Amino acid sequence: MSLRFIHELKRATAKKRMKMLFEMQEKNFNYLKPRNIDLANTIKHVGTGDFRVSITPDFLEISHIPSKALCHPDDGLYKYISELGYWHHTGWVDKLKVLHEIPIGIEHGQRVMSLAEKLHAMFPAIHQRMLAGTISLPRLADGRRFSGSTVFLGTFIGLHILQYLQTTEIRDIVIVEPDITRFSLSCFFVDYAEIEKRFGRLVLHVGADMPENPQSLLIDHSPITSTVWLRLLPAYPSDDFNNLIQRFELHWRGLSEVFVPYDREVRNLCYGARNLKNKTPINNQSPTLSDNSRIAIVASGPSLDKEMPWLKANQDKLIIFAAHSAVRALKRNGIRPDFQCSLDTELDPELLDKLELDPDIPFISYYKANPDSLKRFKTVLLVNESGKANPVHFKRPLIYTHPTTGNLMVATAAFAKPKTLYLVGLDLGFHQTSEQDHVKDYWAYQSEENTENPAEKPDLTQKEGILPAAANFPESEGKIYTQAYHNIARRSVEGQISLLNSSIKIFNLSDGVKIAGTEPCHSETLELSNYPEKNKDLALFQAAFTGEKADVWELYKTAGEQVLVTLRESLYQAMNAKKFDWLKFAQSLDSAWTSALTSCLQKEFGDLRVEAYSKLITDLLVAWYRIIIFTETPKETEQVYRQGLEVLLAVLNELEWPTELKTFEMEFSTESPENLSVTE
Incomplete structure (x- = not known):
């Protein structure tokens, strides 16, 4: 069995098709059993539930037993799943930001704008497409399309998922099915073990109450590509899906709407160093408050x-x-x-x-x-x-x-x-x-001018x-x-x-x-x-803070300058490839920051100083990706990739570790300044 199950069913004889369906259900049962025994037993017990699967001379029919109605148009299930699983139709819910969102008036925005403007000057036709909003899923050399992270809302029969996977190279997927009966039906058609093999994991939720995990696992796994374009496909009309779309949207918006500019982050590091130098009391050991606290x-x-x-x-x-x-x-x-x-x-x-x-x-x-x-x-x-x-x-x-x-x-x-x-x-x-x-x-x-009638206040x-x-x-x-x-x-x-x-x-x-x-x-x-x-507890709480350095903090052994060197080297290694490949490029974009952070942590455990630059790096990568998805030919894509990498490195080379922090490191180092760990 494979993700080409649709074509295998289509080619098989009518007698063989029914056998293939039961074999697929058994495979899914064995796949789910060690992961969720209750779910595995449920699909065995429910089977096709209220739905009837009928073998036809050319393919299959699915009908709803209570209403006796077909679950697809009269012109056939095969045509229906081909259309539903197609990359472009009105059923798709696309969370898409085609234009740059760059904060103005701050250094953070200036650096991101610098990258965007340089690439726009090199590729003016792409810039015009962006302004016009003319975009489609990038076409691969083999005729398939490349898609960013995708959420399938509802499995139902599940064949539309296979159709999309056959015709599209996808960055990552999440599958959510609130209805256990519909999921059970899909287990006759969808090879979930094969999906896990393809993506290295399977993010699947079955049941009405979805936790935070599916949204977080998807968006945290593809933070760059999802910022630009996140796709959701409802398999059937359901109020449950409206709620799920809203929940995914909250996480999606959080990628771009919640941030602190990097220049402020770096400035804050300097403030923190000053406060430590001033011996302003900071949290030390937790107090032991009264039982009535x-x-x-x-x-x-x-x-x-x-x-x-x-x-x-x-x-x-x-x-x-x-x-x-x-x-x-x-x-x-x-x-x-x-x-x-x-x-x-x-x-x-x-x-x-x-x-x-x-x-x-x-x-x-x-x-x-x-x-x-x-x-x-x-x-x-x-x-x-x-x-x-x-x-x-x-x-x-x-x-x-x-x-x-x-x-x-x-x-x-x-x-x-x-x-x-x-x-x-x-x-x-x-x-x-x-x-x-x-x-x-x-x-x-209180500082606003109260000129509005209360009834006219915005909702x-x-x-x-x-x-x-x-x-x-x-x-x-x-x-x-x-x-x-x-x-x-x-x-x-x-x-x-x-x-x-x-x-x-x-x-x-x-x-x-x-x-x-x-x-x-x-x-x-x-x-x-x-x-x-109360007064005693107040005193105990305040006593839990101290201005002394001992047992509270210590200087990192690695100089801050070295952190930036490691950052640049790691990002270049993560993004540099001999030949452009859409999936590998997307994976590299989404993992580049984690790779850089890991490299810094390998230098010294717990050293997150590079985190001050995280939002700048992710915004630079987002701007680059936003431009490259508007390319229309493999040649154009390759050019934007190569030029984009050069521009990105140029921006990174402009970053400097603040002089104030260098001075702070020197002052509190237990070693002589020449022994600080820094590589030019």
Whole structure:
């Protein structure tokens, strides 16, 4: 059996066809048995379910037994699957960005624009095709097409999947079938073991409740090619598919809509080095708080307004971590947080004034914050992160501090290890009735000119990229919306919670998105007892931060300059090929950054300094890929590949390791400067 099963069925005699179908089912049973015994037994038990497979003189017929209706047009199953599995028709849902999305006014955007403009000047005809949106799947020398990552929504019979695989070279696929009966039917036709062999893995989900894994496994495996073009093909009409398309779109949008420019990342590294040099206290060992310890994470989502009375009444019974964006609203409601928190690294004086932060309340900040903005506060407590670019190696790092201040607060609370944690205003989205996506007293709303009639305010749910999400409270189901940035934040919160192993009881009071691992809870049902140990716990928490270097951080042995050398060499090795091949090129694009990062980690374990350049590299690769998919001939494709590689290397050669970080490395090195590990 093979992926050419359609043609094998077509050539076989009528008697042989039925035997081939049962052999295929048996093969799939044996394939699934060691992977998911329940699913394997189900396909054996269900068989074709409510569907009848009939052998015809020329091929097959599939009919629905209860309705006695054919499951395909009258002109035949073969023609139907040939059309459904064709690379171009109106049934395809293409998430496609044909034009460059380059941030302007910053160095990050200038470098990406430099690559794009040079290639556009070399190949003006391609640029005109891009502007016109004239695009098709690239044609291979053997007549097939090349397709990026593809999601098959519904297997049903499954022959359309085989048709597409026969006529198209695909970067990667995911198969999702909510209906177990339809999947069981497909097991008579689709060789799932062969699909796994072709792609090196099989990402398959069967059943109504799809977890995060399929979206993540697909998009994380093809981050460059999927950014430009992600394909989804529903096999039949279903409301389930509308939801699945939205969920894939959230992940897809996250590839391009959520990022920090590389020049800011590098600047943040310098800020972090300065704060370490200044001995500003940073997280060290977790404290041991009382058995009565409680922390409330207060973010600035719209639902915070409703919780103000509860917070005010219980502020002495909680340790309150307040997002910098929520402090103003809390103060206006008579609530004084115990800590003000911010992930932002650049808070200028004007913004600090608008936020109305209190200099007397301790300020918990990401350690890469501009030291000048921290001078306003009497007490500053810094928080580090292991999975980011750091100028030094932290011995006790936190994780899951990004991408929002809410994430930083949850990570810091996990470090504090209270017995109970309350999430307030951590909506990570908004209710469909909301007129804003922040609390009412959010500073930005107060500075806007109030010239609109309330009825004329834009519907937040209609904004591009705003999609439905599962709700925290059952009564809000179908009424909660989110976007890519908040979706990434939710996944990060859930990642942090998954590490706690239920050691902290977590109540989610927010009328926003559902957060796995938390218990939905309305504040009016909570009655808190007194918290006499609060002051002692506050002191223990602050004592868990230190400005001393010992046991907290150490310098990397490899000089930062060497990190960039390794980056350039690795990217060149990953992308350089003697002969262009679409699939190999796409695979190299998608794995180039991982290869570069791995090379750096092999030099020194845990060294993620190169991560500061990750978004720049991925944006350069995306721009290159976006141009090359508009080529129309193998010769043109080869030319854009060769020229693109040269331009990419030229941009990479312009990157420099900051002088401030070189100085920092020299100052704290235990070796003499000439012994630092660097290769020219």
